Amino acid sequence: MATSEFPAQKDGSKAVLQETTVVVFVLGGPGSGKGTQCPKIVEHFGFRHLCAGDLLQAEIESESENGTMIQNFKKEGKIVPSEITVKLLQQAMQQSDNKRFIIDGFSRNEENRAAFENIVRIKPEFVLFFDCPEEELTKRILNRNQGRVDDNIETIGKRLKVYFESTLPVINYYNSKGKVQKIDAQRSIEEVFEDVKSVFAKLRPVARVGSTK
Numbered sequence: 095m096a097t098s099e100f101p102a103q104k105d106g107s108k109a110v111l112q113e114t115t116v117v118v119f120v121l122g123g124p125g126s127g128k129g130t131q132c133p134k135i136v137e138h139f140g141f142r143h144l145c146a147g148d149l150l151q152a153e154i155e156s157e158s159e160n161g162t163m164i165q166n167f168k169k170e171g172k173i174v175p176s177e178i179t180v181k182l183l184q185q186a187m188q189q190s191d192n193k194r195f196i197i198d199g200f201s202r203n204e205e206n207r208a209a210f211e212n213i214v215r216i217k218p219e220f221v222l223f224f225d226c227p228e229e230e231l232t233k234r235i236l237n238r239n240q241g242r243v244d245d246n247i248e249t250i251g252k253r254l255k256v257y258f259e260s261t262l263p264v265i266n267y268y269n270s271k272g273k274v275q276k277i278d279a280q281r282s283i284e285e286v287f288e289d290v291k292s293v294f295a296k297l298r299p300v301a302r303v304g305s306t307k
C-alpha cells in the first residue's frame with residue numbers, strides 16, 4: 095500500500111500516514127455554522143473533529159512561544175502563518191487513533207492549502223462549504239456570546255474581508271477540481287444538518303465506523 099510519511103518524531107521514529115486516511119476540509123464564512131455542525135458529523139459518522147482556530151487558541155492559552163503573536167493575528171482577524179497551523183494539525187493527526195478527520199476552518203488561504211498538501215501530503219476527499227450571506231454571518235457572530243476576542247464589529251469586518259479575499263479563492267480552487275459540497279447554511283441548524291448527512295452518507299462505508307478519538 096502506498097504511504098506518505100510525517101516528519102521524524104522526537105523518538106526518531108516516523109509516523110506513517112496511510113492511504114486510508116480521509117480528510118475533509120470544512121469552510122464557510124465566520125459564523126456560518128462550522129463549529130455547530132462538526133460535532134454532529136462526529137456523532138453520526140465517527141470522524142475526528144480538528145478545529146484550526148481552537149488549536150491556535152490552545153497555543154495562546156498555554157502561553158507557548160508563539161502565543162502572543164497568534165493572539166495578535168486573531169484580534170486582527172488575520173491568518174496565522176501556515177507553518178504554525180499545519181504543524182498543530184499534523185501533531186493532532188499523528189496523535190489520533192482515528193484516521194478520518196474533519197478539519198474545521200482550514201484551508202483559509204492559498205498558503206494554508208499549499209502547506210498542508212506539501213507537508214502532510216494528503217489531498218482532501220472534499221470540501222464541505224457552508225454558504226451563508228454576509229448579513230446573517232454578522233448577526234450570528236454578534237449574538238454568539240462566547241467571549242471571543244474577535245467577536246466584535248470591528249474585527250468581524252476584517253474577518254469577512256479576509257474570507258472574501260483569501261478563503262473564497264481556495265473554495266473556488268477546490269470547486270474547479272469538482273471537490274466542493276456546497277450547503278445552504280442560512281436555514282435552521284436541523285435543516286442544514288439534513289443536507290450535511292446526505293453528503294457524508296455517500297462516503298464509502300469505512301468512513302462511517304470507528305473511534306472518534
Ligand SMILES: Nc1ncnc2c1ncn2[C@@H]1O[C@H](COP(=O)(O)OP(=O)(O)OP(=O)(O)O)[C@@H](O)[C@H]1O
Pocket residue numbers: 122123124125126127128129130131147199234235237238279280281282283284286
Ligand atoms: N443554522 C443556524 N441558524 C442560526 N444560528 C446558527 C446556525 N448555525 C450556527 N448558529 C449560531 O451562530 C453562531 C456561530 O456559529 P458557529 O460558531 O458554529 O460558526 P463558525 O462557522 O464556527 O464560526 P467561526 O468561523 O467564527 O468559528 C453560534 O452562536 C451558533 O449557535
Ligand SMILES: Nc1ccn([C@@H]2O[C@H](COP(=O)(O)O)[C@@H](O)[C@H]2O)c(=O)n1
Pocket residue numbers: 124146147148150167168169171172173174175179198199200201202206244253
Ligand atoms: N486556518 C486558520 C484558522 C484560524 N485562524 C485564526 O483563528 C481565528 C479564528 O478562527 P475560527 O475558525 O475559529 O473563526 C481566525 O480569524 C484566524 O485569526 C488562522 O489563522 N488560520
Ligand SMILES: [Mg+2]
Pocket residue numbers: 128129147
Ligand atoms: Mg468555529
